[in-house]
Amino acid sequence: MSELPPDRSGRNAPRLHAVAPSGGEAGDRVDPETILRRIEWTVIRRLDGLLQGDYRTLFRAFGLDLADLREYQFHDDVRHIDWNVTARLQTPHVREFNADREVTAWFLLDLSGSVDFGSRKVRKRMLSAELVAVLGRLLTRHGNRVGAILYSDRVDAVIPARGGRRHVLHLLDRVLKPGEPRHGKETDLAELMEKAQSVIKRRSVVFVVSDYISKPGWNRGLALLARRHEIVAVRLYDPLEMELPDLGLVVMQDAETGEQLFVDTHDARFRRRFVEAAGRRETALRAALAEAGVDCLELATDDDLVEALMRFTVLRKRRSQLAAGVTLPKHRPEP
Numbered sequence: 001m002s003e004l005p006p007d008r009s010g011r012n013a014p015r016l017h018a019v020a021p022s023g024g025e026a027g028d029r030v031d032p033e034t035i036l037r038r039i040e041w042t043v044i045r046r047l048d049g050l051l052q053g054d055y056r057t058l059f060r061a062f063g064l065d066l067a068d069l070r071e072y073q074f075h076d077d078v079r080h081i082d083w084n085v086t087a088r089l090q091t092p093h094v095r096e097f098n099a100d101r102e103v104t105a106w107f108l109l110d111l112s113g114s115v116d117f118g119s120r121k122v123r124k125r126m127l128s129a130e131l132v133a134v135l136g137r138l139l140t141r142h143g144n145r146v147g148a149i150l151y152s153d154r155v156d157a158v159i160p161a162r163g164g165r166r167h168v169l170h171l172l173d174r175v176l177k178p179g180e181p182r183h184g185k186e187t188d189l190a191e192l193m194e195k196a197q198s199v200i201k202r203r204s205v206v207f208v209v210s211d212y213i214s215k216p217g218w219n220r221g222l223a224l225l226a227r228r229h230e231i232v233a234v235r236l237y238d239p240l241e242m243e244l245p246d247l248g249l250v251v252m253q254d255a256e257t258g259e260q261l262f263v264d265t266h267d268a269r270f271r272r273r274f275v276e277a278a279g280r281r282e283t284a285l286r287a288a289l290a291e292a293g294v295d296c297l298e299l300a301t302d303d304d305l306v307e308a309l310m311r312f313t314v315l316r317k318r319r320s321q322l323a324a325g326v327t328l329p330k331h332r333p334e335p
Contacts, residue, residue, distance in 0.1 A: 030126075032172040036165075039133045046306045047138070069093050103144040104161050106200055106229075107132055109175060110210030111152050112187040113255035116178075119240035122301045127236055128209050129175040130305060135207065136168040149199060150174060151192040153185040153256070158199055186256055189214040193221025200229065208294075209234040211241075212285055213256075219288035231294040235285070238301045242282075244274045 069085055072092035080094040109132070115124040136146045140163045147161030148171050159171060189210060200206065206229045208222065225231055247265045254260075265271060289296050297312045299305070 030176055032169050032176060035129065035176075036133050036137070036169060036172060039130060040137060043130070043134050043306055044137055047134070047309065050306070050310055069095060103139060104202055104204040105135065105139050105144065105146045106161065106196070106204050106206045107135075107146065107148040107171070108192055108196055108206060108208045108210075109148055109150050110187065110189065110192065110208075110212075110214075111150055111156070111175065112213075113152075114187065114211055114213045115236060117238060117241075117255060118301045119238050120302055124211055124236040124238060124301060125175070127299055127301055127305075128234075129172055131207075131209060131234060131299065132175055133168060133172050134305065134309070136171060137165065140164055140168055146171065148174070149192065149195055151187075151189075151195075153187065155191060155195045158195070161204075187214040189218035190221050193218055193225060196225055197221070200225075203229055205230045205232065207232050207234055209236065211236045212288075216288075219292045222289075222292040222294060226292055226294050231292075233289055233292075233294045233296045235296055235298045236301075237298070242275070242278050244271045246271070 069082060070093065072081060072086075072094050076094050082093050082095050085093045109128060111125065111128075115128060118124060118126070132148070139146055143163065145161040145163045146168065148157075148159045149155060150157045150159070157174065159174065189208075189212070192208075196206065206225060208231065210233075212218075212233075212235055222231065222233070244265050249262065249264055249266075252261050252263055263270065286296075295312075295316060297308065299308050
């Protein structure tokens with residue numbers, strides 16, 4: 001091959017995957033109860049120890065009620081300043097909030113053809129399911145509710161927000177259930193964002209779980225959601241989508257359109273163009289998320305879920321400190 005085929009958005013991007021199965025038991029039907037029990041005994045127990053029971057440190061404050069006003073003090077979050085009261089009293093005042101006892105969380109789940117890819121034992125769909133199981137149980141066992149909107153090449157289902165372990169099992173079952181193979185329509189996450197705006201009325205925390213291989217323009221809908229809700233973009237990816245190894249002659253298939261190509265991965269120039277195209281797609285994705293103003297949790301199919309969640313928690317804590325005006329001490333210049 002001489003050129004990497006462009007995707008329909010006009011940008012060269014690696015959307016093609018090897019036709020061969022990704023390995024392991026990924027293609028077999030997995031029992032949701034078995035998965036959830038394993039996660040409760042391993043992942044959630046580890047998180048409990050690391051978070052010391054404070055599961056809310058995974059999220060910023062959401063579902064807040066105004067409790068009181070008081071004068072601004074050093075280290076207060078400047079975002080909580082009430083500028084109307086400050087202008088009237090000529091003294092900076094901040095708003096104090098009480099967190100709601102009940103939190104509603106929504107999962108916007110991209111289950112399109114590209115999430116069924118995984119170069120090792122874990123596919124992106126399984127990674128998505130495990131994340132739903134972990135966050136769903138962390139929330140529901142504290143009396144909160146979780147719901148989901150499922151998308152393949154269209155919005156397939158809206159699962160209302162409810163509580164309890166049985167409801168998490170229901171969500172897990174729907175995520176793991178393989179969809180009907182449909183080729184010809186490209187993923188358009190803008191449809192998912194539009195549906196979420198009409199369905200999610202109450203202020204919630206929203207996890208947008210996708211590999212973000214989509215038609216452009218979805219970031220506008222994401223930005224509109226972020227005006228009302230707390231958004232966490234969860235980006236799923238596989239290392240093979242970033243760099244192709246030297247595998248020789250391989251048949252590649254677009255997971256969404258069904259188009260197949262015969263490529264020679266011995267060709268170092270082809271592999272280099274693949275990496276460059278992946279880099280352009282990475283740059284465009286990060287710019288879109290930054291434009292929407294949301295934080296991103298990145299999960300690779302070979303990643304440790306607990307470690308990824310803890311890295312994300314530390315990142316959000318640091319950003320909150322910076323937003324509140326807390327700065328690191330400066331080093332003294334050497335004499």
